[in-house]
Each structure stands twice: as C-alpha cells, then as structure tokens.
Amino acid sequence: MENRNSRGTDRAAVLTDPVRNPEGASARTRSKRALFLLLLTVFVPGGAQVVAGNRKLGRVALTVTLCCWFALLAAGVLALINRDLLIDLLARPTVQLVLAVVLGVLAVGWLALFINTIALIRPRLLAPGMQVIVSTATVLLVLATSGVLGYGTYVLNTGRQTIENVFASGPAFDPIDGRYNFLVMGGDAGANRIGLRPDSMSIFSVEASSGKTAVISLPRNFQNAQFSADSPLKQVFPNGFNCGNECILNALYPTVEEKYANLYPGAKNPGAEAMMDAAEGITGIKIQAYVLIDMAGFADFIDAMGGVTVTSGGWVPYNGKYWEGTRVRTHWFEPGKHTFTGKQALWFARSRDFTTDYHRIRRQQCLQQAMINQFNPQTVLTRFSQIMDAGKEILQTDIPQDQLGSFVNLAGKSRQNAFKRLTLGAPDFGTAADRFSTYPDFDQIRSRVKTLLAEASASAPTKAAKPSKSSSPSSSGGSSESPSGGSAASPSSSSASASSSGAGNVPKEDIPTTQPDGSPITEDYLVQLELAGQTGLISTIASNNDECSAE
Known part of the structure; x- marks a missing residue:
C-alpha cells in the first residue's frame, strides 16, 4: 500500500514538474524554461533531453559531449607539451579527412538536438513575443554551433584536397647537417x-x-x-x-x-x-x-x-x-x-x-x-x-x-x-x-x-x-x-x-x-x-x- 502511494506521489510530481510538463506553468515559467533548454543544448548538448525529453537520447549525446571535451583537453595539453607534434598531425591529409568526417557528424547531430529541443519547448505554449525571441535565438545558436562545425568540415576538406593536389606523396625527408x-x-x-x-x-x-x-x-x-x-x-x-x-x-x-x-x-x-x-x-x-x-x-x-x-x-x-x-x-x-x-x-x-x-x-x-x-x-x-x-x-x-x-x-x-x-x-x-x-x-x-x-x-x-x-x-x-x-x-x-x-x-x-x-x-x-x-x-x-x- 505504501509502495503504491509512493508511485502515485512520484507520478503526480512528474505531472506537475514545469520542466517536463509546462502546460500548467505560468507564461513566465514557460519562457524561462524555453531559454533554459536552449542554453543546455548549447553548453551541454544532450542536457535538455535528459531533463525534459528522451533520457536515452540525452545520455548518448552527453557521452559524445564528454568525449569531445576530453579530446579538446588532450589537444590543449599536447599543444603545451609538444606543439610541433600537434601541428604535424593536423597537417596530415588522413587526419584532416577523419576530423572533417567527425566535425560533419557532430554538426548534423547538434542540429538534430536543436530540432528536438524546439519540440520539447513547444513554441505554441509561449507568448507571441517569446516565440519570436526563441525562434531568432535558435537560428543564431544553430549558426554558431552546427554552422561553425560545418564550416570546419569544409575548411579541413579544402585543405586536404589542396595538400593532395599540390604536395607529393612519399615519406618525409630528414634535414642535412641540421x-x-x-x-x-x-x-x-x-x-x-x-x-x-x-x-x-x-x-x-x-x-x-x-x-x-x-x-x-x-x-x-x-x-x-x-x-x-x-x-x-x-x-x-x-x-x-x-x-x-x-x-x-x-x-x-x-x-x-x-x-x-x-x-x-x-x-x-x-x-x-x-x-x-x-x-x-x-x-x-x-x-x-x-x-x-x-x-x-x-x-x-x-x-x-x-x-x-x-x-x-x-x-x-x-x-x-x-x-x-x-x-x-x-x-x-x-x-x-x-x-x-x-x-x-x-x-x-x-x-x-x-x-x-x-x-x-x-x-x-x-x-x-x-x-x-x-x-x-x-x-x-x-x-x-x-x-x-x-x-x-x-x-x-x-x-x-x-x-x-x-x-x-x-x-x-x-x-x-x-x-x-x-x-x-x-x-x-x-x-x-x-x-x-x-x-x-x-x-x-x-x-x-x-x-x-x-x-x-x-x-x-x-x-x-x-x-x-x-x-x-x-x-x-x-x-x-x-x-x-x-x-x-x-x-x-x-x-x-x-x-x-x-x-x-x-x-x-x-x-x-x-x-x-x-x-x-x-x-x-x-x-x-x-x-x-x-x-x-x-x-x-x-x-x-x-x-x-x-x-
């Protein structure tokens, strides 16, 4: 009997949670919720899905986010301790191709998260003025995230093609007398x-x-x-x-x-x-x-x-x-x-x-x-x-x-x-x-x-x-x-x-x-x-x- 009451209480809490169920929330709360979910998608991709949507999707996105942060941290450490090696790696066409593919996938994935976040926000519940603000903010944030990653894909691919067209194949040579x-x-x-x-x-x-x-x-x-x-x-x-x-x-x-x-x-x-x-x-x-x-x-x-x-x-x-x-x-x-x-x-x-x-x-x-x-x-x-x-x-x-x-x-x-x-x-x-x-x-x-x-x-x-x-x-x-x-x-x-x-x-x-x-x-x-x-x-x-x- 106690377990049944406890489950009922949890279900009631979920139904009244304005993050997951904004229908009963005030207009001001809905506006704050919309901006909060957008910011989560920018700074913690997958966070909006964990707190307000499909938790499984959110956990996958968070895992990818953590891996990206780790990769950036590792690159930063390598830049500090062996900058020459980092540049040497980034200048290789094979590495550039891999990075271009990764950035392209991340750009598409981030765009998909924004689309899902808009669905979670439910713009029809927002006041007309806030709908304009959220729509404009979403476009700008997509350009600043997926757009930048997409441009990075283009840059890396262009650089790779130029290197392959201009430079010869074969191994690097060593200096002579230094x-x-x-x-x-x-x-x-x-x-x-x-x-x-x-x-x-x-x-x-x-x-x-x-x-x-x-x-x-x-x-x-x-x-x-x-x-x-x-x-x-x-x-x-x-x-x-x-x-x-x-x-x-x-x-x-x-x-x-x-x-x-x-x-x-x-x-x-x-x-x-x-x-x-x-x-x-x-x-x-x-x-x-x-x-x-x-x-x-x-x-x-x-x-x-x-x-x-x-x-x-x-x-x-x-x-x-x-x-x-x-x-x-x-x-x-x-x-x-x-x-x-x-x-x-x-x-x-x-x-x-x-x-x-x-x-x-x-x-x-x-x-x-x-x-x-x-x-x-x-x-x-x-x-x-x-x-x-x-x-x-x-x-x-x-x-x-x-x-x-x-x-x-x-x-x-x-x-x-x-x-x-x-x-x-x-x-x-x-x-x-x-x-x-x-x-x-x-x-x-x-x-x-x-x-x-x-x-x-x-x-x-x-x-x-x-x-x-x-x-x-x-x-x-x-x-x-x-x-x-x-x-x-x-x-x-x-x-x-x-x-x-x-x-x-x-x-x-x-x-x-x-x-x-x-x-x-x-x-x-x-x-x-x-x-x-x-x-x-x-x-x-x-x-x-x-x-x-x-x-």
Missing part, C-alpha cells in the same frame, strides 16, 4: 616565351632546430652553372652550362624540358630537377626539394592574403597606361610604406627599368620576407578558402605531404628570425660592372655560402641589427639581417664605398632627393625627365630602389 634546403623558383610561361623560364631563383636553407633561414639568390643571367656530381647533366655539360649568353641559368629549365627530359626518367618535372642539380653544383649545398611558383598566379595569392606590406627605400618604376598626350608608360611607386595588391606586388618584384636585375632580386628578397611575416595563423584562418584556391593554381612542388607539418612549424620559427641573405652577383660580389655572374668564382661562392650558413645557425648571435637604408660593408660573410627583413645585403670589399644600391654603383650621397628648385621629387617630375630623354638622371634617382624592408 638544415632543410630547397629551391624556390618564380616561373614565367608568358605568351612571348618558349617554355617556362624561372626568372626568380632562391635557395632557402632553414635550420631545423631554430628556423633560422639563409636565402641565396641566383641571378637569372648567371652563367657557367656547374652540376652536382651525381647529376645526369654532368655528362652532357662536363664543363658546366657554358655556351655563352644562350646558357644563362634561367634558360636551363626549358632546355632540359625540350631536349634532356629523358635524363630524369619518372620525374614529374625534369626542368625543376635540373635546376636543383645546378643550384647544388653552384653552391655546394645539397638541395632536397623544389617549389615552383607560377608568377601569373602570384598576384592571386597576394590578393588572397589581403595584400602585402613593405617599405620601399627608393622610387620603383612600372609600366601602366600611357600618360595623356605622351608615349610614356612609366609610373612610379614612391619611397615609403605600401600595402600592395597582388598586381602591384608583382610589378614591384619584377621591375628592372632604369636599374638592373640585382635591384629586383633584392626587392624580391624583401617580398619573400614580408610574405613569410604576414602569412600567419590569423591570415590563414580569416582567408583560408581564398588562399587554398590560389595555392592550388600557382604552386608545384615535390615536397612530400608528410613533410608539411614540420615545415609549418619551421615557418612559425622563421618568422621570429630575420633572413640571412646572399646574392651571387652584385652587390655581394662586386658591382654589376664586375660581371661576377658571367664569370663566377665557384670556390669563392662556396666559401661565402659556408660562412652564411654558419651565421644563420642557432649558435650564431641572435640579436638582429636595425634595418637600415644602406648596407654595411662586409668582406667576411657578405650577408645581412634585420628584424623586419630588409634586404640590406652587404657589398663585397670591391664595392664597399657604394650605397646599398651597389648594383648601380652610385654612392648614397650622390642620389638626388630633390628637384633643381629644391622641391621634393615627384612622379610628375620623373615623367618629365623621361620625356626630356634624361634617362641617366632617372637611373641615378632610382639607383637605391633595391632598399626595402618587410613589415
């Missing part, structure tokens, strides 16, 4: 060209432990390139790529693609393999991988990043529309800070009117540093889709997919250090008039490269000099660094008296900064000089346009 060495080329396959020609070539040597980076720029007009001992081209060109002006370095790529591709059987890109062999033979550094950037798509990548910011030390010309009533197309970037669009950055990097190849090499070095500095997690997260889409179109590489995680970690470390730089030509090896790139001294190159790598190591002093608009003469290393990434390479002793525009051999004090009447130099003034045929004076004014620093 450094990763890879060749970065900017390729131009314009309509007026026969085949692709890499006009921008740089060796990036990154210390695995510290991320300290040495950048060695190879001029496009470098001649007599040597080849590594194990290169198949060693038999074809035993004395180097030395047929005169037809055999400048950037002609090697199309030459191999057209005539000697069979020497690299199974290679996806024989031209790039040949360029790696040449870079190795020239510098003595073992090159492990290449990255080839399509310069036609370079602008899209910069735009995807939201632009790139640099500070130019001099006037930089580029070709635009004809000035009204003239046949002059030259326009100018003035000295100072610029946030370039992709097209402007391409102009800035490639301009050599009134100056030399060596000027644009150093501006390219500056842009490289700026892109590394500004390609940070915030940029990636906010512009992920654009960056991934652009990356698929402009990038070719033989870097393995499994290497990506370690390289992402290296990129983070490298942003904390200024690049050490060396150009295999003016101003680091004399002036342009010395023609070092035409008649290179390979023993001298390898000695300077060895010194450069020693400077770009964890054991070297870490304090970077302030960026300057002129380089400091140095006969030992021929390199420079600045915390902002300014491309202030040090001239060799033969050009120690020149400014940082040593390629033009114009002392800094002789570079005009004002017009004859004392007013500042302007774009209009430079256009008038060109109309008057005073190209020599224009070249002098522009002779320091290789001075540049990265943000």
Whole structure:
C-alpha cells in the first residue's frame, strides 16, 4: 500500500514538474524554461533531453559531449607539451579527412538536438513575443554551433584536397647537417616565351632546430652553372652550362624540358630537377626539394592574403597606361610604406627599368620576407578558402605531404628570425660592372655560402641589427639581417664605398632627393625627365630602389 502511494506521489510530481510538463506553468515559467533548454543544448548538448525529453537520447549525446571535451583537453595539453607534434598531425591529409568526417557528424547531430529541443519547448505554449525571441535565438545558436562545425568540415576538406593536389606523396625527408634546403623558383610561361623560364631563383636553407633561414639568390643571367656530381647533366655539360649568353641559368629549365627530359626518367618535372642539380653544383649545398611558383598566379595569392606590406627605400618604376598626350608608360611607386595588391606586388618584384636585375632580386628578397611575416595563423584562418584556391593554381612542388607539418612549424620559427641573405652577383660580389655572374668564382661562392650558413645557425648571435637604408660593408660573410627583413645585403670589399644600391654603383650621397628648385621629387617630375630623354638622371634617382624592408 505504501509502495503504491509512493508511485502515485512520484507520478503526480512528474505531472506537475514545469520542466517536463509546462502546460500548467505560468507564461513566465514557460519562457524561462524555453531559454533554459536552449542554453543546455548549447553548453551541454544532450542536457535538455535528459531533463525534459528522451533520457536515452540525452545520455548518448552527453557521452559524445564528454568525449569531445576530453579530446579538446588532450589537444590543449599536447599543444603545451609538444606543439610541433600537434601541428604535424593536423597537417596530415588522413587526419584532416577523419576530423572533417567527425566535425560533419557532430554538426548534423547538434542540429538534430536543436530540432528536438524546439519540440520539447513547444513554441505554441509561449507568448507571441517569446516565440519570436526563441525562434531568432535558435537560428543564431544553430549558426554558431552546427554552422561553425560545418564550416570546419569544409575548411579541413579544402585543405586536404589542396595538400593532395599540390604536395607529393612519399615519406618525409630528414634535414642535412641540421638544415632543410630547397629551391624556390618564380616561373614565367608568358605568351612571348618558349617554355617556362624561372626568372626568380632562391635557395632557402632553414635550420631545423631554430628556423633560422639563409636565402641565396641566383641571378637569372648567371652563367657557367656547374652540376652536382651525381647529376645526369654532368655528362652532357662536363664543363658546366657554358655556351655563352644562350646558357644563362634561367634558360636551363626549358632546355632540359625540350631536349634532356629523358635524363630524369619518372620525374614529374625534369626542368625543376635540373635546376636543383645546378643550384647544388653552384653552391655546394645539397638541395632536397623544389617549389615552383607560377608568377601569373602570384598576384592571386597576394590578393588572397589581403595584400602585402613593405617599405620601399627608393622610387620603383612600372609600366601602366600611357600618360595623356605622351608615349610614356612609366609610373612610379614612391619611397615609403605600401600595402600592395597582388598586381602591384608583382610589378614591384619584377621591375628592372632604369636599374638592373640585382635591384629586383633584392626587392624580391624583401617580398619573400614580408610574405613569410604576414602569412600567419590569423591570415590563414580569416582567408583560408581564398588562399587554398590560389595555392592550388600557382604552386608545384615535390615536397612530400608528410613533410608539411614540420615545415609549418619551421615557418612559425622563421618568422621570429630575420633572413640571412646572399646574392651571387652584385652587390655581394662586386658591382654589376664586375660581371661576377658571367664569370663566377665557384670556390669563392662556396666559401661565402659556408660562412652564411654558419651565421644563420642557432649558435650564431641572435640579436638582429636595425634595418637600415644602406648596407654595411662586409668582406667576411657578405650577408645581412634585420628584424623586419630588409634586404640590406652587404657589398663585397670591391664595392664597399657604394650605397646599398651597389648594383648601380652610385654612392648614397650622390642620389638626388630633390628637384633643381629644391622641391621634393615627384612622379610628375620623373615623367618629365623621361620625356626630356634624361634617362641617366632617372637611373641615378632610382639607383637605391633595391632598399626595402618587410613589415
């Protein structure tokens, strides 16, 4: 009898419980109940079902919730004790696929819980005003939960597809003597060209432990390139790529693609393999991988990043529309800070009117540093889709997919250090008039490269000099660094008296900064000089346009 009374009392309590049976509750209580159930679904998915609905469903959802919290806690702990391992895992396509599927299932499951929670709330029992509030709140909360998880699925899947499309298969490779060495080329396959020609070539040597980076720029007009001992081209060109002006370095790529591709059987890109062999033979550094950037798509990548910011030390010309009533197309970037669009950055990097190849090499070095500095997690997260889409179109590489995680970690470390730089030509090896790139001294190159790598190591002093608009003469290393990434390479002793525009051999004090009447130099003034045929004076004014620093 007592048990029967007890069951009756429990049943009565349930029937009068406003959480499970809101019919008899006041309007205010129903409103509070509705908001309470929504908040439970946001912060404790499954909680609303346990207290007001299907307890079995609620317990399953709570179990999943606890597992997710545990996984997030484990990831947080791993980020604290071994961040590199966490990034390495997240960069793997297989892991990304698994996470994308998990996030997709969680997004659908959370959406189902919200739908069930609305059924438990019973909107028809709410006052008209509260119905609007609950409906609006539900939509916003679904977007903030299931919507975010769904976007996460999209991001992970997009990233996975990009990695699989761009990066090679195969195992990761180990550093050599503690450094990763890879060749970065900017390729131009314009309509007026026969085949692709890499006009921008740089060796990036990154210390695995510290991320300290040495950048060695190879001029496009470098001649007599040597080849590594194990290169198949060693038999074809035993004395180097030395047929005169037809055999400048950037002609090697199309030459191999057209005539000697069979020497690299199974290679996806024989031209790039040949360029790696040449870079190795020239510098003595073992090159492990290449990255080839399509310069036609370079602008899209910069735009995807939201632009790139640099500070130019001099006037930089580029070709635009004809000035009204003239046949002059030259326009100018003035000295100072610029946030370039992709097209402007391409102009800035490639301009050599009134100056030399060596000027644009150093501006390219500056842009490289700026892109590394500004390609940070915030940029990636906010512009992920654009960056991934652009990356698929402009990038070719033989870097393995499994290497990506370690390289992402290296990129983070490298942003904390200024690049050490060396150009295999003016101003680091004399002036342009010395023609070092035409008649290179390979023993001298390898000695300077060895010194450069020693400077770009964890054991070297870490304090970077302030960026300057002129380089400091140095006969030992021929390199420079600045915390902002300014491309202030040090001239060799033969050009120690020149400014940082040593390629033009114009002392800094002789570079005009004002017009004859004392007013500042302007774009209009430079256009008038060109109309008057005073190209020599224009070249002098522009002779320091290789001075540049990265943000």
